[in-house]
Amino acid sequence: MSSLAPSRAAATASLLWALADDDFVLGFADSEWTGIAPHLEEDVAMSSMAQDELGHAAAYYRLLADLIDGDPDQLAYDRPASAFRHCRLVDHGRGDWARTMARRWLYDTANAVRLEALADSSDRPLAELVGKVRREESYHLAHDEAWIERLAGHPGEPRQRLIEALELVGPDAPSALAPLADEPALLAAGVLPVGGAELEARWLARLGPVLERTGLRLPPPAPAATAPATARSGHGPDFDALWSEFTSVRRLDPLATW
Amino acid sequence: MTTDLGPARSELRSGASAPPAVAAASDGAVGRAWRILAGIVDPEIPAISIVELGIVGDVRYAGNWLEIELLPTFIGCPALELVQATIGQRLEPLRLDPGLAIEQVVVTTSYAQPWTAERISPAGRAALRASGFAPPELTAAEALPPRATCPYCGSRRTILENAFGPTRCRSIHYCTDCRQPFEQFKDG
Numbered sequence: 001m002s003s004l005a006p007s008r009a010a011a012t013a014s015l016l017w018a019l020a021d022d023d024f025v026l027g028f029a030d031s032e033w034t035g036i037a038p039h040l041e042e043d044v045a046m047s048s049m050a051q052d053e054l055g056h057a058a059a060y061y062r063l064l065a066d067l068i069d070g071d072p073d074q075l076a077y078d079r080p081a082s083a084f085r086h087c088r089l090v091d092h093g094r095g096d097w098a099r100t101m102a103r104r105w106l107y108d109t110a111n112a113v114r115l116e117a118l119a120d121s122s123d124r125p126l127a128e129l130v131g132k133v134r135r136e137e138s139y140h141l142a143h144d145e146a147w148i149e150r151l152a153g154h155p156g157e158p159r160q161r162l163i164e165a166l167e168l169v170g171p172d173a174p175s176a177l178a179p180l181a182d183e184p185a186l187l188a189a190g191v192l193p194v195g196g197a198e199l200e201a202r203w204l205a206r207l208g209p210v211l212e213r214t215g216l217r218l219p220p221p222a223p224a225a226t227a228p229a230t231a232r233s234g235h236g237p238d239f240d241a242l243w244s245e246f247t248s249v250r251r252l253d254p255l256a257t258w
Numbered sequence: 259m260t261t262d263l264g265p266a267r268s269e270l271r272s273g274a275s276a277p278p279a280v281a282a283a284s285d286g287a288v289g290r291a292w293r294i295l296a297g298i299v300d301p302e303i304p305a306i307s308i309v310e311l312g313i314v315g316d317v318r319y320a321g322n323w324l325e326i327e328l329l330p331t332f333i334g335c336p337a338l339e340l341v342q343a344t345i346g347q348r349l350e351p352l353r354l355d356p357g358l359a360i361e362q363v364v365v366t367t368s369y370a371q372p373w374t375a376e377r378i379s380p381a382g383r384a385a386l387r388a389s390g391f392a393p394p395e396l397t398a399a400e401a402l403p404p405r406a407t408c409p410y411c412g413s414r415r416t417i418l419e420n421a422f423g424p425t426r427c428r429s430i431h432y433c434t435d436c437r438q439p440f441e442q443f444k445d446g
Binding site: 041044045047048051052053054055056058059128129132133135136139142143 | 370
């Protein structure tokens with residue numbers, strides 16, 4: 001059990017839930033491409049990135065388990081769908097390849113900004129883990145940008161599909177960085193060194209050059225994606241289906257090991 | 259009870275060269291553990307040992323516990339659990355040795371000092387090359403795309419085919435001189 005002050009521990013836990021659930025849900029959704037990605041090398045790349053996200057999620061659940069005296073597998077698999085705290089952006093299902101790439105690019109850029117700030121977190125175990133996560137994520141960002149430019153650069157169906165994908169998932173993109181209800185406590189304790197508003201500004205600055213080069217536009221935010229009360233709740237049918245899939249073995253046999 | 263804390267942490271952290279405890283023929287629990295660990299190979303690239311690869315961050319003995327600290331190359335590496343289990347099995351004789359007073363062997367992971375390419379020892383880099391893997395480039399570790407030197411002909415004229423490979427720690431390259439595809443062990 002943690003020796004942190006109760007309010008700080010609770011706030012840190014809410015941050016870890018967000019980090020863990022984001023990567024866990026995105027990792028599972030992207031793993032659906034294994035075997036059916038557009039080409040073989042992409043299959044390897046996408047499967048690797050999905051595996052990375054699940055690995056990062058497992059490491060965050062481990063920190064959370066240490067903090068609240070739990071078990072990482074139980075935290076990940078024994079919750080009802082409604083208890084997940086992932087952001088609305090990753091709640092969208094994988095859709096077609098353009099949607100998957102739009103979702104990944106928007107999420108990875110937002111996550112990079114968030115992790116850059118957390119590298120200076122006053123929570124040592126979190127800051128140390130984030131240092132390692134960031135090195136791995138640099139490969140993902142390079143991959144995402146290559147695909148966005150490639151799809152955007154082909155007039156006709158590829159570009160059209162990407163535009164439609166951005167129109168669909170773009171309004172929910174700010175949900176990844178929307179302030180948590182516990183943000184004041186996180187900022188006061190230095191666990192989160194930079195607030196959500198500043199993180200969003202940094203994220204938009206990072207998207208800017210790519211949007212400009214490609215002539216793409218990011219639609220305005222959906223109100224639900226920016227409010228702390230709704231940015232990480234109200235999951236849709238895509239997530240219900242995903243939850244049903246990733247908990248199926250656990251529900252069938254809770255004691256199964258391998 | 260003798261408490262053998264082993265080599266100073268700073269020595270262990272000094273990087274790529276073989277850990278001092280391996281060279282120093284200490285008969286303490288820590289020295290014997292290092293020698294056993296040096297004989298455990300990476301399950302995904304059996305040409306290299308986990309010590310040469312640099313994923314053993316520290317070996318500590320305190321309070322009747324022998325702790326092996328691992329530094330994962332990649333966080334989601336599925337081979338990590340296998341390495342942890344293998345270490346437990348191979349160090350079991352130490353635990354059973356009454357002269358060493360080890361109650362428990364624990365294998366932990368740490369990111370305090372993350373694994374990077376610099377931790378692969380010169381012998382490890384040679385072992386990788388000999389088995390057809392380009393070791394990670396030590397310069398510009400953060401630069402993408404990663405550059406690679408062909409392990410077969412030594413050419414620098416190589417092309418990155420895929421930054422992602424058959425395992426999380428490997429990327430796929432092609433040599434335009436000897437026309438061989440090859441893999442590189444990635445910087446984590």
